[in-house]
Structures are given as structure tokens and as C-alpha cells.
Amino acid sequence: xxxxxxxxxxxxTLKTVPVHLPPADREWWRSSVIYQIYPRSFRDLRGDGxxxxxxxxxEIPTLAELAIDxxxxxxxxxxxxxxxxYDVADYCSxxxxxxxxxxxxxxxxxxxxxxxxxxxxxxxxxxxxxxxxFQAALAAExxxxxxxxxxxxxxxGEHGENPPNNWQSHFGGPAWTRITNPDGSPGQWYLxxxxxxxxxxxxxxxxxxxxxxxxxxxWLDRGVGxxxxxxxxxLIKKSGLPDWGGTADGASTEGFPGSAAxxxxxxGIHDIFRSWRKLLDEYDGDRVLCxxxxxxxxxxITNWVRxxxxxxxxxxxxxxxxxxxxxxxxIIETSLRAFDTVGAPTTWVLSNHDVVxxxxxxxxxxxxxxxxxxxxxxxxxxxxxxxxxxxxxxTMLMLGLPGGVYLYQGEELGLPDHTMMPDEFRQDPTYHRxxxxxxxxxxxxxxxxxxxxxxxxxxSSGGRSxxxxxxxWGRYSRDVEExxxxxxxxxxxxxxxxxxxxxxxxxxxxxxxEHDDEGLVAFVNGNVLVAMNMGxxxxxxxxxPVLAASSPSALEGTRLRPNRTVWLQLD
Numbered sequence: 170x171x172x173x174x175x176x177x178x179x180x181x182t183l184k185t186v187p188v189h190l191p192p193a194d195r196e197w198w199r200s201s202v203i204y205q206i207y208p209r210s211f212r213d214l215r216g217d218g219x220x221x222x223x224x225x226x227x228e229i230p231t232l233a234e235l236a237i238d239x240x241x242x243x244x245x246x247x248x249x250x251x252x253x254x255y256d257v258a259d260y261c262s263x264x265x266x267x268x269x270x271x272x273x274x275x276x277x278x279x280x281x282x283x284x285x286x287x288x289x290x291x292x293x294x295x296x297x298x299x300x301x302x303f304q305a306a307l308a309a310e311x312x313x314x315x316x317x318x319x320x321x322x323x324x325x326g327e328h329g330e331n332p333p334n335n336w337q338s339h340f341g342g343p344a345w346t347r348i349t350n351p352d353g354s355p356g357q358w359y360l361x362x363x364x365x366x367x368x369x370x371x372x373x374x375x376x377x378x379x380x381x382x383x384x385x386x387x388w389l390d391r392g393v394g395x396x397x398x399x400x401x402x403x404l405i406k407k408s409g410l411p412d413w414g415g416t417a418d419g420a421s422t423e424g425f426p427g428s429a430a431x432x433x434x435x436x437g438i439h440d441i442f443r444s445w446r447k448l449l450d451e452y453d454g455d456r457v458l459c460x461x462x463x464x465x466x467x468x469x470i471t472n473w474v475r476x477x478x479x480x481x482x483x484x485x486x487x488x489x490x491x492x493x494x495x496x497x498x499x500i501i502e503t504s505l506r507a508f509d510t511v512g513a514p515t516t517w518v519l520s521n522h523d524v525v526x527x528x529x530x531x532x533x534x535x536x537x538x539x540x541x542x543x544x545x546x547x548x549x550x551x552x553x554x555x556x557x558x559x560x561x562x563x564t565m566l567m568l569g570l571p572g573g574v575y576l577y578q579g580e581e582l583g584l585p586d587h588t589m590m591p592d593e594f595r596q597d598p599t600y601h602r603x604x605x606x607x608x609x610x611x612x613x614x615x616x617x618x619x620x621x622x623x624x625x626x627x628x629s630s631g632g633r634s635x636x637x638x639x640x641x642w643g644r645y646s647r648d649v650e651e652x653x654x655x656x657x658x659x660x661x662x663x664x665x666x667x668x669x670x671x672x673x674x675x676x677x678x679x680x681x682x683e684h685d686d687e688g689l690v691a692f693v694n695g696n697v698l699v700a701m702n703m704g705x706x707x708x709x710x711x712x713x714p715v716l717a718a719s720s721p722s723a724l725e726g727t728r729l730r731p732n733r734t735v736w737l738q739l740d
Contacts (some may be wrong), residue, residue: 200674216631286394395457407431532556583657
């Protein structure tokens with residue numbers, strides 16, 4: 170790599186060492202902004218207190234104001250809704266809770282008018298126990314083709330009374346449940362890495378692969394732009410299903426590296442995704458696959474985005490980064506260098522439906538939280554002023570990075586988690602399977618506020634809300650923020666507009682030369698200097714035109730205040 174020089178308005182010339190150069194290829198997904206919609210909490214037009222597909226269609230023009238390239242819809246398929254739709258009973262239908270297939274087609278058509286693609290959530294690791302295939306498996310004999318669609322095993326112990334191995338569910342408790350035979354006798358056990366109502370498919374069975382190819386084609390034929398693949402690291406389990414002494418989520422712990430987890434990251438999984446990529450390539454329009462592959466270290470994630478597999482994978486190291494400049498710089502550089510080795514873009518994300526929103530997370534003394542857990546009324550509460558400042562700064566830094574970006578609905582409003590939600594409203598299976606020890610993810614899934622003066626803040630035409638909204642959320646309502654030029658919403662709009670105009674997503678990254686203040690995280694992308702102060706004292710920056718800032722008071726003259734980010738024009 171050559172070492173370019175960058176000149177700025179003061180006439181000085183600074184040498185910067187590039188970490189990442191602009192990609193040679195310019196497919197849309199390399200620099201995309203994708204907005205995640207959690208359908209039941211976005212907008213309800215039917216008045217039952219649960220968001221629906223017509224509500225999303227209604228707000229497509231609003232979303233277009235954010236300069237996004239696509240929306241990703243969390244599951245809307247027919248489901249008993251024991252895990253908010255991630256327990257799928259029919260992959261080729263729309264649950265009446267959300268509307269109809271005609272409503273989905275109308276949504277895709279409306280989005281295309283604004284050049285917005287629709288990406289759907291695919292849940293291939295498991296289905297609902299109400300799915301016809303699992304019901305057929307329950308009715309069939311051990312060793313039958315119906316049973317072989319799932320992972321059934323005989324138990325251990327004298328009478329098979331113990332589970333086949335010691336694996337634990339992500340939601341707490343054993344990952345195995347024993348069935349009862351038609352004659353009332355105890356039967357085999359089935360594997361469920363998540364809830365008991367979510368049996369894992371047996372992806373060693375070609376019939377399972379054929380079924381999902383049918384499902385992919387069904388949605389591709391309806392015009393979807395691609396698929397976000399849930400738990401994309403778990404489909405293949407290690408032969409023999411050996412015991413595992415590490416954590417249920419496969420995170421690396423002392424003596425148990427995540428790479429050794431027998432239920433995650435097995436090599437055979439990549440043959441599945443190569444076949445899916447070939448299938449998607451039969452369709453025009455550059456359809457995409459994005460992996461939710463929660464593996465570490467970050468270099469392992471690149472196995473999912475090699476040139477003949479998926480196009481994107483979530484960067485969980487970045488999602489979980491601490492408020493510590495050295496660690497953040499390392500995650501950014503390691504990610505860019507790793508993904509560059511396979512010619513794939515890095516994707517950046519700070520919030521989603523499975524984690525505490527970053528406004529609340531950055532307001533905690535430590536933003537390290539257990540994966541899939543939240544903050545409840547009995548926990549230490551975030552400092553919301555600190556969290557809001559840091560969240561805005563972190564967002565501005567993220568939007569200045571080259572690569573793809575994922576946004577979670579409501580983060581553009583600066584929404585925090587509902588951390589004081591009463592227990593009786595909680596629906597996350599994590600809460601119920603752990604008897605309340607873990608409060609779960611409901612706090613990040615509360616319906617959005619749209620208009621301050623209306624019941625449910627305008628979320629529902631009937632004034633209802635399936636999860637309670639905090640009374641103070643009126644200040645975050647979209648209509649309130651639209652009138653405030655320095656609201657979180659208008660900060661997002663400004664930054665996303667500049668990002669698109671200057672092509673920062675398809676840009677480069679070189680660290681700004683060493684600074685005496687170690688609290689500064691600063692890099693050059695094209696002709697833009699992006700600088701975030703994670704320290705405790707103001708930091709001197711060059712006297713350059715300001716393109717965007719995380720707050721109106723980000724700068725004191727030419728000094729960047731703590732917990733603030735600015736974008737400066739270099740020439």
C-alpha cells in the first residue's frame with residue numbers, strides 16, 4: 170500500500186497510512202444503509218395494538234428521508250408468536266397478525282417506488298413446534314424420514330431418562346425436551362438451541378435443504394432483495410453431538426474457545442450457503458444474503474462472506490464495543506483488514522432487537538451485557554444524558570466508516586430501552602425460562618412513538634400498544650423531533666445525506682496521525698476527517714469546515730468536547 174498525503178486548510182501536509190482502500194467493485198450492498206424494522210412495534214394501522222405490514226407501507230416515504238437503501242423485516246410469517254415470530258409455523262405465508270401476502274406485495278411495490286429494497290428475515294436453524302413438518306415427526310416412528318427432518322435422539326441413562334448430551338438453551342435450561350409417545354410412554358428427545366417450542370432442523374438431511382430452497386424461491390419470486398439469515402452459524406452440528414463445557418451461546422471462555430463449540434461454526438455449513446448464493450445469482454437485481462453469525466474472533470466471520478457465499482455478515486465485535494478508544498480502534502482496523510482479505514465489506518451496527526439500545530448501553534458504567542439480555546427495574550439504571558451524548562457520537566463515527574451500516578428502528582429518534590417495564594408485561598421467553606433472573610429483550614422492542622399528543626404516541630390507530638411505552642417517550646416522538654434542528658432524527662438525516670453524497674460507504678480509511686490525547690478516535694475517509702473524543706478533556710483539531718456534528722456544542726472553537734463527534738472537510 171502506498172502512503173497518501175492529505176492536505177488541509179491550514180496548509181500543512183499530513184501523512185496517513187491507509188488501513189482500507191475503496192473497493193474495486195461497487196455493488197449496492199458494499200456501502201448500503203439497511204434499516205431494521207421490527208414489524209409488531211413499527212406502526213399499527215389496524216388498531217389492535219400490534220404493528221402490521223400496511224403500517225410499514227404507509228411510512229415508506231418517511232423512511233426514504235433517511236437515505237436508506239433497504240429495509241430488513243424481522244419475521245412476519247405465520248407463527249404461534251412464542252418467540253416474537255422466530256418460531257415459524259409456515260415460511261411461505263404472512264401471519265394474520267401482520268396482514269396478508271397481498272399486503273406484503275404492496276409493501277414491496279411501494280418500497281421500490283423509492284428505490285428501497287425489502288430484505289426478509291429467514292429462520293433456518295429451527296421452526297415452531299406447530300410447523301406441519303414437526304407435527305408429522307411427532308406422529309412418526311423413530312428412524313422415520315419424518316423424524317429425520319429434525320434432531321431426535323434416544324436419551325441416556327438406564328431408561329433414557331437423561332438428555333442425549335449436556336447442551337444448554339440460549340434462553341436458559343436444557344437444550345433437549347423429551348416427547349411422549351402416542352401410547353403415553355416416554356419417547357425420544359429433540360434438540361432446541363432456543364425455546365422448547367423451536368425444534369432444530371437436521372441440516373444433514375438433503376430433504377431439509379430442498380425445503381429451504383423452495384422457501385427462498387418463493388420470496389425471491391415475490392421480489393425480495395435478499396435475506397438476513399438468523400443464527401447462520403448453527404445449522405450444522407458436530408457429528409456425534411459431543412458434550413460442551415463452554416457457554417450456551419458459544420462465546421469463548423477460558424478453556425473453551427468458541428471455535429470448538431460443537432453446535433456452531435462447523436465447516437459443512439458453508440456448502441449450504443454456497444448453494445444459496447448460486448440460487449440467488451439466478452435472479453437479477455443483486456439479491457443479498459447477510460449472516461447473523463455470532464462467532465469470534467472477528468477473522469472467523471469472514472468465512473461466511475467469501476466470494477461464493479454471503480455478501481454481508483454482522484460485526485458483533487463492533488456492536489459490543491466498549492467505550493474505550495484503543496479497543497474501538499483495534500476492532501475497526503481488525504475488521505477492515507479481515508474482511509478485505511476476502512473482498513467483502515464490513516458491516517457496522519450499534520443496536521438491534523436482541524440487544525439493549527445503545528443510548529442505554531453507553532449510559533451504564535460498563536456497557537458489557539450478557540447477549541440477549543436487557544436492563545430491568547431492579548438493575549442499575551443508565552445515565553441517560555451521558556448515554557445520549559455517547560450514542561450520538563458513536564453513531565456519527567459509525568456513519569463515517571466505509572462499508573455497510575445497519576440501523577434499528579427508533580435509534581434515529583435516540584430511543585433508550587424501557588428499563589422500568591413492569592414484569593407482568595414481559596413476553597420474551599428468556600424472562601420466563603429463567604424465572605425472571607434475566608429480564609430478556611422486551612425493553613428494546615417497545616412500539617415507536619410517532620406523535621406526541623395522541624394515545625400510544627400515534628403508534629396505533631386504536632391507541633393501544635402491545636408493550637407499554639414509557640410516559641416520557643413523548644419527547645422522542647417523530648413529530649417533536651422533526652421540529653428540532655438538532656434532534657437525534659435530524660442528526661441522522663444530515664449524516665446519512667452527507668454519507669451518501671460523498672460516497673463514504675464506498676470510501677477508504679486511514680488513521681489520523683497520532684495525537685497526544687489517547688481519547689481521540691479519528692480517521693480520514695476520502696476528504697473527510699471523522700473525529701470522536703472518547704476522553705475526559707477537549708481535544709484540539711484543525712480549523713476546518715464542519716460538515717456534520719453530533720451536537721451543536723461539539724466544538725469549543727476548534728477543540729472537540731468529550732463524548733462528541735465531528736466530520737471536518739479536508740479540502
